[in-house]
Amino acid sequence: MKHIIAPSILSADFANLQRDIEMINNSEADWFHIDVMDGVFVPNISFGFPVMKAVNKYAKKPLDVHLMIVNPDQYIEEFAKNGAAIITVHYEACTHLHRTIQLIKSHGCKASVALNPHTPVILLKDILADLDMVLIMSVNPGFGGQQFIEQSFNKITELRNMANEIHPDLIIEVDGGVSISNIDALITAGATAFVAGNAIFAAADQTQMIADMKNRPEVSYQI
Numbered sequence: 001m002k003h004i005i006a007p008s009i010l011s012a013d014f015a016n017l018q019r020d021i022e023m024i025n026n027s028e029a030d031w032f033h034i035d036v037m038d039g040v041f042v043p044n045i046s047f048g049f050p051v052m053k054a055v056n057k058y059a060k061k062p063l064d065v066h067l068m069i070v071n072p073d074q075y076i077e078e079f080a081k082n083g084a085a086i087i088t089v090h091y092e093a094c095t096h097l098h099r100t101i102q103l104i105k106s107h108g109c110k111a112s113v114a115l116n117p118h119t120p121v122i123l124l125k126d127i128l129a130d131l132d133m134v135l136i137m138s139v140n141p142g143f144g145g146q147q148f149i150e151q152s153f154n155k156i157t158e159l160r161n162m163a164n165e166i167h168p169d170l171i172i173e174v175d176g177g178v179s180i181s182n183i184d185a186l187i188t189a190g191a192t193a194f195v196a197g198n199a200i201f202a203a204a205d206q207t208q209m210i211a212d213m214k215n216r217p218e219v220s221y222q223i
């Protein structure tokens, strides 16, 4: 099976957002990755519903919404109404994670949990069967264009081994510092979905970079 490529619109040109959305529509990308940051959970503020609505208006592919916010329960319904196909909440931001996951599903969205670089994957053991996806943060959340944290490889392998026992078709998404130079090794480690901001939007030919990240002749995954 082929892995998923999710360009992060955080790295798009917001003065030309429609153009960048059309570029993704016309590329081999699978999803739109939408980073929502509240300035509390992470030391940055990105955007909220007005941008989400603008993306939803033109995007022709599923919206993969990554909530880097405290109290996500408060906003899940609104993100669902504005076109979210998958909603990711942070383990570190949820006191009652099981309830939050059920809430996401009750609005018809796929449910996913993100782990910060310091959070061990074993903490998801008792909720893994309820999840559609786990997002491994391979940088500290808050900004695009950061350097990939190498320890993330061990986390992906550990999570894939755990998923093989409990939930073999779990999607493992990697987010932060993903590029053409580490994607093959990440697929081999067991990841199946890849967010890329800087690697795509800083490329001379963005559409070609998406195609290059999508078509990896040496690797494919089996789940």
Ligand SMILES: O=C(CO)[C@@H](O)[C@H](O)COP(=O)(O)O
Pocket: 008, 010, 011, 033, 035, 066, 139, 140, 141, 142, 143, 144, 145, 146, 175, 176, 177, 178, 195, 196, 197, 198, 199
């Ligand atoms: O969630 C985040 C950052 O917190 C990401 O989705 C970034 O947008 C990824 O950007 P690159 O590291 O690929 O430039």
Ligand SMILES: [Fe+2]
Pocket: 008, 033, 034, 035, 066, 175, 195
């Ligand atoms: Fe993200």
